Amino acid sequence: MSDYDLLLLGAGHAHLGVLRRWALVERPPGRIALLSPGPQAWYSGMLPGLLAGRHAAADCQVELLALCRAAKVELIISPVQSLSAAQQQVQLADGRSLKARWLSLNVGAQIATPPQQGDAMQLLAVKPFADFLAGWQQWQAVPQPLAILGGGAAGVELALALAGQVPQLALFCAGHLLDGLSSGLRLRALGHLRQRGVWVREDCPISRIENDCLLSGDEPVWRGRRLLLASGAKAFAWPAHSGLGCDEQGFVLVAPTLQSYTHPTIFAAGDCASLAGARKSGVYAVRQGPVLAANLGAALRGLPLKRYRPQRHSLALLATGDGGALLDWYGHSAGGQLYGRWKDWLDKGFIRRHSL
Ligand SMILES: Cc1cc2nc3c(=O)[nH]c(=O)nc-3n(C[C@H](O)[C@H](O)[C@H](O)COP(=O)(O)OP(=O)(O)OC[C@H]3O[C@@H](n4cnc5c(N)ncnc54)[C@H](O)[C@@H]3O)c2cc1C
Incomplete structure (x- = not known):
């Protein structure tokens, strides 16, 4: 020991x-x-850009050995x-x-998984990222209709990144899309998703998976063989x-x-x-x-400790998969390529700051 x-x-x-x-x-x-x-830490903010083909995998990770060496901290893998x-x-x-x-x-x-009966539907959770990316590579080789579970920021960004890469894409949210963020952002996101051919089902909590079928309560709501899990933190x-x-x-x-x-x-x-x-x-x-x-x-x-006070508002920037982004700030929303460039700059800055 x-x-x-x-x-x-x-x-x-x-x-x-x-x-x-x-x-x-x-x-x-x-x-x-x-x-x-593992020896790298994935940065989730860049994952949608990686899936959309806008970033390379190496650009979305922090190398831990270099950072630990610089901090004189042992790294145990x-x-x-x-x-x-x-x-x-x-x-x-x-x-x-x-x-x-x-x-x-x-x-x-981790990501919550609904109860599953039968193994006709393959499930892929978005976390851990390394496992997700390996699984996605296999799925990508033979594209099939796909459903995404989770109408939060992660689910929306993934749907916009993957739209066009699969023959059909459905997005299921338990409540409203982007619950907790502004209604303007929700409408903008719905517009982008519809434009990209994503079928969005709001207020449709998935209670279980039976063979190749997703059920909400007892109602069958989608049939297919691939489900990507991006619902809330478990x-x-x-x-x-x-x-x-x-x-x-x-x-x-x-x-x-x-x-x-x-x-x-x-x-x-x-x-x-x-x-x-x-x-x-x-x-x-x-x-x-x-x-x-x-x-x-x-x-x-042995010194006194500080208190952390959570900020009341936080900036949300959601990648739209085409280089653009949607912004939510103090209940105001906006979107476009300019915000996408800003998001890229912030994301790359995070990786740069931790690459010592
Ligand atoms: C696709 C996607 C996009 C997202 N985009 C954004 C965004 O743009 N902005 C935003 O604010 N949030 C975003 N999120 C949410 C965000 O990823 C999480 O809220 C955030 O990563 C939480 O940070 P954390 O520091 O708690 O843990 P994480 O960043 O999840 O890091 C946890 C670390 O712990 C390690 N770990 C796990 N289990 C063990 C173990 N047993 N032993 C040792 N190590 C372990 C993991 O390998 C990982 O490196 C996104 C999430 C997803 C899925």
């Missing part, structure tokens, strides 16, 4: 920010390691399998056990089994300092954390990075 001062679990957006800050400013004292399933919050101990998939005085979780979330099971206090959906309950309420020596940020006012989106995870970096440093040095 190896002992560390701090283990960073997952190379999510917040941890990337932590590593960058430590590389550029000052790294706190102690033995620190990052645990990641293996996914976390389980965690004991009481013992501050992490079990890795490769069999290793690691202990640390402080832990920080930024492992994101918590991984292991944090809830670790003894950490979690909300009813299994996300780690954290205080504004990003410390677990039940185990203050464990921090959590991004989609895997549950904090009032913080949405499950990359934008919020990125904003948590500086506070998390400061607090992990303060924890290691």
Whole structure:
């Protein structure tokens, strides 16, 4: 068993920010390691552009070894399998056990799957991205009609990126398209989707899959053999089994300092954390990075911690698959190629900032 001062679990957006800050400013004292399933961290904001053929895979990833070297942090390539919050101990998939005085979780979330009966329909979840891209490459070789589950920003961006690459495309949303964003943005997105031949079904929650059929309640709503899952974030099971206090959906309950309420020596940020006012989106995870970096440093040095305050509004920029983007800002919407160029600039800037 190896002992560390701090283990960073997952190379999510917040941890990337932590590593960058430590590389550029000052790294706190102690033995620190990052645990990641692979040597790269995918940047979700560029995934739709990658699928639309506008980016190369290498442009959408952060190389973790270089970033960790710059931050003087060990990189351990293996996914976390389980965690004991009481013992501050992490079990890795490769069999290793690691202990640390402080832990920080930024492992994101997985995608919910409706119950399935029969195996006539193939399912492909958009996360983890590496598995998704490998699966999509196989599907792309023999295009077939496709349904996408999830009418949030991810589902809309994927539908617009993939329209034209498959013979028929349907998009299913449990509620309204882009719930929580402005009605202007929803109308613009609906216009783009219709123009690109995507069949959109709003207020159509998919309750189960029976053979080659999607059912909403007991009503059959779509028949086909391929379903892409891009619906809301579902918590991984292991944090809830670790003894950490979690909300009813299994996300780690954290205080504004990003410390677990039940185990203050464990921090959590991004989609895997549950904090009032913080949405499950990359934008919020990125904003948590500086506070998390400061607090992990303060924890290691025995200093007081800062509080993270979620921003009330956040900018949404949705790629339309043709180089353009739709913007939502304080309830106002707009769209066009100019916003697409702005989104590209912001996205590439994120990768550049973390390529040290
Ligand atoms: C197609 C798509 C497009 C999106 N576009 C946007 C956008 O434009 N803007 C936006 O704000 N949000 C966007 N989102 C949402 C966004 O991806 C998530 O909200 C965001 O990634 C959450 O960040 P995070 O830091 O919590 O975790 P993530 O970015 O998901 O990172 C989690 C990391 O933890 C690692 N990990 C997972 N399990 C383990 C484990 N067991 N052990 C160790 N490491 C593990 C993963 O490999 C990953 O590197 C999009 C989502 C999708 C699917």
